[in-house]
Amino acid sequence: MELDSLREAFDRVIEKRASSSAKAQEVIDQIVSEVEQAITKMQMMNTDSMGSADHSSILAELKAKLNELAPLNQLEGCQKELNVALSKYLKLLEKSFSPDISKAYRNVDFEASTINSIIANHFYRQGLFDLGDSFVRECGESDGAHLKLQFQEMYSILEAMQVRNLQPALSWAAKNHDQLLQNGSMLELKLHQLQFVEILTKGSRDEALKYARTHLVPFASLHKAEIQKLMACLLWADRLDQSPYAEFMSSTHWEKLAEELTHQFCSLLGQSSESPLGVAVSAGFQGLPTLLKLTTVMAAKKQEWQAMKQLPVPIDIGPEFQYHSVFVCPVLREQSSDENPPMLMPCGHVVSKQSIMKLSKSSSRPFKCPYCPSEAVASQCKQLHF
Numbered sequence: 001m002e003l004d005s006l007r008e009a010f011d012r013v014i015e016k017r018a019s020s021s022a023k024a025q026e027v028i029d030q031i032v033s034e035v036e037q038a039i040t041k042m043q044m045m046n047t048d049s050m051g052s053a054d055h056s057s058i059l060a061e062l063k064a065k066l067n068e069l070a071p072l073n074q075l076e077g078c079q080k081e082l083n084v085a086l087s088k089y090l091k092l093l094e095k096s097f098s099p100d101i102s103k104a105y106r107n108v109d110f111e112a113s114t115i116n117s118i119i120a121n122h123f124y125r126q127g128l129f130d131l132g133d134s135f136v137r138e139c140g141e142s143d144g145a146h147l148k149l150q151f152q153e154m155y156s157i158l159e160a161m162q163v164r165n166l167q168p169a170l171s172w173a174a175k176n177h178d179q180l181l182q183n184g185s186m187l188e189l190k191l192h193q194l195q196f197v198e199i200l201t202k203g204s205r206d207e208a209l210k211y212a213r214t215h216l217v218p219f220a221s222l223h224k225a226e227i228q229k230l231m232a233c234l235l236w237a238d239r240l241d242q243s244p245y246a247e248f249m250s251s252t253h254w255e256k257l258a259e260e261l262t263h264q265f266c267s268l269l270g271q272s273s274e275s276p277l278g279v280a281v282s283a284g285f286q287g288l289p290t291l292l293k294l295t296t297v298m299a300a301k302k303q304e305w306q307a308m309k310q311l312p313v314p315i316d317i318g319p320e321f322q323y324h325s326v327f328v329c330p331v332l333r334e335q336s337s338d339e340n341p342p343m344l345m346p347c348g349h350v351v352s353k354q355s356i357m358k359l360s361k362s363s364s365r366p367f368k369c370p371y372c373p374s375e376a377v378a379s380q381c382k383q384l385h386f
Contacts, residue, residue, distance in 0.1 A: 003289070006096060009089040016085045020078040027071045034069070038062040096289075104291035116141045122277040124148045125266075127155045147269070154265045161258050166195045169261060176268055185264050189219045189226075190257055196230055197240075197248045205237040279321065287315040327384075331355040331370055343381040347374035356381055 041058050116139040123132030124147055132148060157168040173180060173188040180187055192215045200208040216227050229245060236243035263273040272279075294313055298304065327336040329352035336342045340354045349371045351359075359367040360378040368375055 006089075006092060009085070009092050012085045013082070013089050016078075016082040020075075020082045023078045024075055027069070027074050030069055031066065031071060034062060034065050101288060101292065103295045104288055112139075113141060118277050121147055122275045124151045125271065125275050126278075127151070147271075150269055154262065157261065157265075158258055161254060161261075164198060164254075166191055166198070169257075170195065172261075172265075176264075179268050180264060183264065183267060185260070186219075186223070187257075187260055187264050189216075189223060190253075190260070192216055192219075193226065193230060193248075194253055194257060197233065200233055200237055201240055201249060205234055208237070209234060283317045283321045286317045286321075290315050327352075329355050331359075342384040344384050345369055345374070345376045346380050347372050347376065350384060353383070 038058050038061070042055050045055065045058070116135075120132050120136050120139075120141055123129070123135060129148060129152065153172070157172055160166070160168045170188075170191050173191055177188060192211075196208055196211055196216065199211055212227075212230065216230065220227050230248075233240055233243065233245045233248065236245065240246060241249055266273045290313060327342040327350070328334065329336065329340075329342070331351050332355050334340070334352065334354075336352055340352050342350050343353050343356050344350050345356075347369050349369050351370065355370075356367075356378050359370070361367075364377060364379070366375045366377055
């Protein structure tokens, strides 16, 4: 891949630069050493003669040694290798990023107001409220004002958590108790657990016990084991960091809880936890090299790729961008539906129901998986529900 080639070329530049720097330092150290030795000899000669002495012989000897070292010749070789590596990297960089990327996207009609709203929402959800306000004023859009207030609340909660203040988060979780339970999230319990540990680490055992009776008891019926561990922490109130439950004090709990709160907060707003604009740009950047190669190949064949319903090559954009909200059968190249659902074969590969029926031709006849040597029977395949 081009990115791999760029990385290798860049690593070579770094290696040659380090080698050149080390060689230069070595040469400088040699010159300094010879000069210091010459100065020492001069000082000794002045002391022995108790007056001015002729230093010409010492200087001549120093000059001869420096000529023998030939520092410039030593440095030229390393510098030349560095210049060659840097030149190759710049050429590769120019070759990789100079193409006209406009050839790799479709001309799509869109509403400017929709794009402006997406950009404004991106700024607000990233916590860049001043930048978002400036953008809204310039483009004349005001639809993101409500979403801005929501994300301001979220960031105020996260900022409080950074200084170990859980009260805003606890208040928000209590207000959205029912919705969090519907999402299957135990965020509220985790917040109370963290607050309990925070009180206990400050040395207040009685206050921690009182907090547990007030806020942890409602969760006891379903989370008995977790609460039992917290109660055992009371025995180690003054030295919890030396107890079997020291992991409760780990800062990773705060980090994970902040991530979960962000996810749940966005979920209740009907928003994704990651910026859609950020995801789209990142995915497009990863797929761009393949699309640029495709445009070059299709242009050579005098074919227009934008007229195709489906790209002739796969676009690998990494597992972090594969959400599988819609299943497309890799055999028939069709989206799944209620009549043609995705089916899991015993080997673990998934195709559509119609593909299985075409491959097997009967419910009892074995057929070979399109992607591995395994054989299966239609009756062994199970329907998947996304």
